[in-house]
Amino acid sequence: MxxxxxxxxxxxxxxFYQKGVHAVGINEILSESGVAKKTLYHxxxxxxxxxxxxxxxxxxRFCHWLQGSLDAATSVTDKIDALFDALDDWFNDRVDALRPFHGCFFINVSGEYSAPDHPIHLQxxxxxxxxxxxxxxxxxxxGMASSLGSRLTDDLCLLKEGAITLAYVQGDCNAALKAxxxxxxxxxxVL
Structure with a gap:
């Protein structure tokens, strides 16, 4: 690239993360980046x-960060702890790679492009x-069985999404620890 x-x-x-996609125009991006319009459209x-x-x-970036947060954990409970400890760090602005916390970028953007078949929503x-x-x-x-791993993943994703929303919408910086x-x-x- x-x-x-x-x-x-x-x-x-x-x-986009600070203001929302629809609130930011191309001219603002050009002004902030110092890049010419022709270059952007190139x-x-x-x-x-x-x-x-x-x-x-x-x-x-997010998946790389999350993978790195989980890789060192060697048991199911350690992985779960690592997941929510990582989220706690993110919610409390202790993860430079993810920038100051403004909620989930993907939830925010999908709300702006709500048609389920829109390419941005699909992304x-x-x-x-x-x-x-x-x-x-x-x-x-x-070594967890695929069916149990899938069920646990679904449950954890629900908790993760709820924690993200609680942290962003209600400003609950302890949402990850509660989850x-x-x-x-x-x-x-279960285990």
Missing amino acids: SAKRLHLITTAFEL HFAGKDELVLAVLEYRDQ CTRHKINVAMLLREQFEAL KDTATRLVAA
Whole structure:
């Protein structure tokens, strides 16, 4: 990826994450990035294509961060602790790679592009699927049966999404720790 393209993506991400996609125009992105309009349109056919590239960028960064947070854990309970401890760090702005917490970028953007068949909405859905697959693979790597790993992943994703929403909408910086407590009780009943 060229440096200019990456600069446009990261600048657009910062603006979109802080203000929302529809609130940010191309001219603001150009002004903030210092890139010429011709250069932007050399890399992206339009704003929707830029948004898709930003979503892909954020998906890669988020999944890389989450994978790194989970990899060192060597048991199911350790993985669950690692998941919610990582979320707690994110909610409390202790993860430089994810920027200050403004909720889930994918939830926020999918709300702006609510038609389920819109390419931007579909890209947001793919991110949620990617995160679930990452979790499921972590459990299966520990030898957990696929059906149990899938069920646990579904339960944890519900808790994760609820914690993200609680942290962002209600400003509850302890939401991840509350979800971790719930997950711990859930796993104790299942395993």
